[in-house]
Amino acid sequence: MLITNIILGELYTNCYLVSNKSECIIIDPGAEPKKIIEFLHSKKLTPKLIISTHYHADHIGGVKKLVEKFDVDFALGKNDLDYLNNQPAWVSNLITSYEKPESPDILLSDEEKINIIGLEIKIIATPGHSPGSICIYIEDNLFTGDTLFRNGIGRGDLPGGDINQEILSIKKKIFTLPDNVNVFPGHGESTKIKNEKNNNIYLA
Numbered sequence: 001m002l003i004t005n006i007i008l009g010e011l012y013t014n015c016y017l018v019s020n021k022s023e024c025i026i027i028d029p030g031a032e033p034k035k036i037i038e039f040l041h042s043k044k045l046t047p048k049l050i051i052s053t054h055y056h057a058d059h060i061g062g063v064k065k066l067v068e069k070f071d072v073d074f075a076l077g078k079n080d081l082d083y084l085n086n087q088p089a090w091v092s093n094l095i096t097s098y099e100k101p102e103s104p105d106i107l108l109s110d111e112e113k114i115n116i117i118g119l120e121i122k123i124i125a126t127p128g129h130s131p132g133s134i135c136i137y138i139e140d141n142l143f144t145g146d147t148l149f150r151n152g153i154g155r156g157d158l159p160g161g162d163i164n165q166e167i168l169s170i171k172k173k174i175f176t177l178p179d180n181v182n183v184f185p186g187h188g189e190s191t192k193i194k195n196e197k198n199n200n201i202y203l204a
């Protein structure tokens with residue numbers, strides 16, 4: 001299994017490609033789908049699933065083009081479905097390559113497991129940054145979207161957001177995972193659970 005980070009769009013969203021041999025899943029293709037398509041072609045990778053950690057434009061902006069190009073399913077946390085059409089306009093306007101995706105093919109629930117490309121993917125619902133925010137747990141790696149950053153947390157003031165719920169989600173659902181788990185956030189540098197438990201000033 002290999003993790004590749006491609007930074008996309010005006011908000012520098014971390015898009016992650018998790019690949020196993022010639023197949024991959026795409027996490028948070030937030031903008032600039034052409035950049036992703038070029039990378040997939042250059043590495044001869046076939047995408048088998050797109051998962052967005054939440055509904056915000058900078059995490060879904062490239063989904064439409066990828067679905068059209070590869071006929072791949074798009075998965076989103078089930079409690080974000082209603083918010084796809086309630087996009088804060090200032091975010092979608094910021095992302096020049098943003099295109100509204102079709103409705104998700106798969107709605108993800110807490111504790112759901114998906115077996116795909118030879119990997120077991122576990123979904124952990126972490127509401128707060130948005131109602132349907134999820135973390136994606138694959139082996140020793142956790143993709144946290146905008147719920148948890150290196151020494152930061154996502155804002156709670158966008159539609160459906162709740163900062164207290166977000167902090168609770170982090171403490172109950174993320175900080176209970178093993179210390180050595182790698183954290184790959186939606187923006188900024190990667191980190192480890194242990195570092196955030198010890199150093200994240202928003203969670204002291």
Ligand SMILES: [Zn+2]
Pocket residue numbers: 054056129146154
């Ligand atoms: Zn967000």
